[in-house]
Amino acid sequence: MSEPTTTTVEVNGSPCRVWTKGSGPKLGVLAGFGGLPRWIPFLDELAKARTVIVPSLPGYPGGALGHTTLDTHLDWLLAVRQLLDKAGLAGADLLGASVGGSFAAEMAAVFPGTVRKLALIAPFGLFDEADPAADPWAQRRDNVPALMCADPSKWEALVAPPEGANSIEWPIEMVRAAEAAARAFWPLGNTKLEKRLPLIEAPTLVLWGEADRVLPPSYAKKFATAINGAARTQTIPDAGHLAYLDQPEAVAKAVLGHLG
Amino acid sequence: MKLMWFHLMPYTELPDDFNKKHPSVWVDIHSSLFDPRRAHHMYNDFMDELEYAAECGFDAICVNEHHSNGYGLMPSPNLIASSLARRTTDTALCVMGNSLALYNPPTRVAEEFAMIDCISGGRLIAGFPVGSPMDTCYAYGQNPSLLRERYYEAHDLVKRAWTEKDTFAFSGRFNQQRYVNIWPRPIQNDPHPPIWIPGGGSIETWRWCAEMDYVYCYLSYYGYKAGLHTMQGFWKEMEKLGKDRNPYRAGFLQFVGVAESRQQALDLYTEPAEYFYGRCLHVDARFALPPGYTTEATQRAGIEGMMAKAANVANPATKAALKATNMKDIVDGGYVLIGSPDEVIEQIRHVGTSLNVGHLMLLLQYGNMSKDTTKYNTRLFAEKVMPHVKDLFSGWEDKWWPKPMARSQRAAVPGFRPQTVAAE
Numbered sequence: 001m002s003e004p005t006t007t008t009v010e011v012n013g014s015p016c017r018v019w020t021k022g023s024g025p026k027l028g029v030l031a032g033f034g035g036l037p038r039w040i041p042f043l044d045e046l047a048k049a050r051t052v053i054v055p056s057l058p059g060y061p062g063g064a065l066g067h068t069t070l071d072t073h074l075d076w077l078l079a080v081r082q083l084l085d086k087a088g089l090a091g092a093d094l095l096g097a098s099v100g101g102s103f104a105a106e107m108a109a110v111f112p113g114t115v116r117k118l119a120l121i122a123p124f125g126l127f128d129e130a131d132p133a134a135d136p137w138a139q140r141r142d143n144v145p146a147l148m149c150a151d152p153s154k155w156e157a158l159v160a161p162p163e164g165a166n167s168i169e170w171p172i173e174m175v176r177a178a179e180a181a182a183r184a185f186w187p188l189g190n191t192k193l194e195k196r197l198p199l200i201e202a203p204t205l206v207l208w209g210e211a212d213r214v215l216p217p218s219y220a221k222k223f224a225t226a227i228n229g230a231a232r233t234q235t236i237p238d239a240g241h242l243a244y245l246d247q248p249e250a251v252a253k254a255v256l257g258h259l260g
Numbered sequence: 261m262k263l264m265w266f267h268l269m270p271y272t273e274l275p276d277d278f279n280k281k282h283p284s285v286w287v288d289i290h291s292s293l294f295d296p297r298r299a300h301h302m303y304n305d306f307m308d309e310l311e312y313a314a315e316c317g318f319d320a321i322c323v324n325e326h327h328s329n330g331y332g333l334m335p336s337p338n339l340i341a342s343s344l345a346r347r348t349t350d351t352a353l354c355v356m357g358n359s360l361a362l363y364n365p366p367t368r369v370a371e372e373f374a375m376i377d378c379i380s381g382g383r384l385i386a387g388f389p390v391g392s393p394m395d396t397c398y399a400y401g402q403n404p405s406l407l408r409e410r411y412y413e414a415h416d417l418v419k420r421a422w423t424e425k426d427t428f429a430f431s432g433r434f435n436q437q438r439y440v441n442i443w444p445r446p447i448q449n450d451p452h453p454p455i456w457i458p459g460g461g462s463i464e465t466w467r468w469c470a471e472m473d474y475v476y477c478y479l480s481y482y483g484y485k486a487g488l489h490t491m492q493g494f495w496k497e498m499e500k501l502g503k504d505r506n507p508y509r510a511g512f513l514q515f516v517g518v519a520e521s522r523q524q525a526l527d528l529y530t531e532p533a534e535y536f537y538g539r540c541l542h543v544d545a546r547f548a549l550p551p552g553y554t555t556e557a558t559q560r561a562g563i564e565g566m567m568a569k570a571a572n573v574a575n576p577a578t579k580a581a582l583k584a585t586n587m588k589d590i591v592d593g594g595y596v597l598i599g600s601p602d603e604v605i606e607q608i609r610h611v612g613t614s615l616n617v618g619h620l621m622l623l624l625q626y627g628n629m630s631k632d633t634t635k636y637n638t639r640l641f642a643e644k645v646m647p648h649v650k651d652l653f654s655g656w657e658d659k660w661w662p663k664p665m666a667r668s669q670r671a672a673v674p675g676f677r678p679q680t681v682a683a684e
Contacts, residue, residue, distance in 0.1 A: 067405070068405075071433060138546045138547055167563075171563060172563070175559065179552035181551075182551050183552065186405070187401045
């Protein structure tokens with residue numbers, strides 16, 4: 001597994017890390033809850049067929065303190081738009097998962113020219129009182145791994161401090177990622193995205209981990225129905241909320257199949 | 261030293277098996293446990309107790325704000341304070357306080373506090389807590405990542421609303437108001453009612469209190485031993501900032517149970533103390549740390565281990581770890597001071613001098629303590645302890661105490677006399 005190249009772009013004066021790996025048409029990836037404190041096998045799967053470009057959202061690992069100036073949902077959307085532009089992703093295919101999935105959908109809705117084909121993995125943005133999402137910010141620490149992944153060790157591996165990590169700053173960065181998600185999606189994850197889904201014309205694949213304990217898999221259909229462009233859903237077996245951690249190959253295969 | 265009588269207003273009839281059957285006293289405590297007809301009596305008992313404390317000569321009576329909370333039945337402390345304003349005459353009214361970011365617009369706080377100040381003739385102490393995670397982020401749905409910024413902005417707005425003479429427009433990051441012009445306005449207008457800040461042990465809060473010249477209050481339930489490091493940290497920071505050691509810059513909360521003897525105190529106060537530390541502090545850990553609530557600087561200090569020295573209970577998760585629930589540990593830990601009047605005098609003087617705290621907020625009612633026991637504790641403290649500790653810090657001026665209207669200028673409030681029923 002070779003290393004990606006790392007560059008930095010600035011959004012609102014704050015640095016955001018951009019990873020790039022592979023060759024072929026560009027595919028942007030906006031990661032889910034917790035962000036990407038480290039490179040993961042899923043991205044290698046995608047890089048086999050695509051130039052994978054992974055910008056860090058403000059506040060997530062690699063995204064410094066950029067979230068602290070984002071007060072409104074519009075602030076967030078404009079920041080993500082700038083991030084995509086500066087990462088060279090304007091007009092490219094876009095994949096987003098969880099919190100990143102919500103922003104990917106927003107980009108396709110609000111800035112239609114920005115996204116060619118769209119792939120979403122269990123995106124935030126909706127809330128159904130009859131089938132409520134779990135509260136990811138009110139969890140005892142030991143419950144979090146099994147909430148995020150069907151195989152809790154996958155989450156633990158994501159957030160484990162690497163050798164040589166700063167033992168003070170690493171845990172603070174992990175909390176910051178949860179804070180950045182909270183800043184945009186507290187308290188219910190409901191950004192009223194449903195109002196904007198009908199603006200999405202891009203062909204869209206909606207993937208959902210069969211064992212998602214954060215967002216009910218029933219939400220997949222709500223997305224597919226509301227999106228105006230061709231949209232279909234697909235369930236990933238043996239996968240939780242962060243399906244790309246649980247089943248990197250199956251998710252990558254589905255995404256690449258959709259993008260063609 | 262100022263001796264202030266604080267009520268949390270705990271629900272006194274949580275069942276014996278509460279901790280086994282219920283995950284949390286706070287946020288999602290079950291409605292079936294609340295009997296409004298019993299609460300009618302609790303509220304009236306509690307208000308009787310506060311009024312009694314005023315009669316007994318305490319310098320202030322104190323109330324606070326909690327939401328969805330089985331040990332704090334005051335979502336609106338202002339309602340209680342306004343009633344107390346009519347039923348007391350000279351005692352300061354300490355509302356400790358209103359969680360500014362929860363009010364929309366925050367000028368509501370400026371208005372209601374001004375009302376209390378007017379009704380009471382200028383006896384208000386205005387407390388401005390950020391508020392606990394359970395109250396603010398969970399019960400009230402506030403965004404933990406924005407809470408502090410909203411709090412500071414609301415503070416600026418309230419202060420301007422109190423002090424600016426002309427109607428003004430406020431164009432803030434979170435609040436936009438074209439016409440800010442509160443009516444009524446506080447009696448204490450030179451420049452505004454005293455502002456006190458209850459906080460954890462963060463250095464940012466200490467610095468802010470120093471900069472604004474506010475009283476910093478450390479309201480821990482874990483007593484003077486656990487609070488020592490925090491208060492030492494506070495005074496060290498004041499020294500760094502070139503502030504004097506005026507003990508009236510600080511407030512501190514302490515549970516006390518006084519009786520004729522130590523044994524009698526144990527007999528009287530063990531049950532209510534164990535009820536409080538057992539049932540009332542049974543808070544689900546999942547509500548302790550919403551991400552963003554604790555600043556990164558404070559997290560950093562905590563991880564570096566400074567918190568253990570400077571403010572070991574700044575974060576609620578640490579608090580939970582400290583928790584003792586049996587009377588021996590509660591007393592040994594200094595959570596509750598107990599003893600004969602002489603023993604309590606000695607301990608209170610020790611608390612005052614070791615923490616250098618001029619405003620001692622006393623919890624003399626806690627847990628399921630009955631009204632009779634509460635009044636006994638209150639009276640004995642007032643008669644046998646207070647006279648022997650009041651002299652502490654007499655060399656210092658309390659610049660942060662309310663300045664009411666002269667007594668002769670204040671309205672006479674007649675006692676309420678219900679109409680007698682003529683039927684008999």
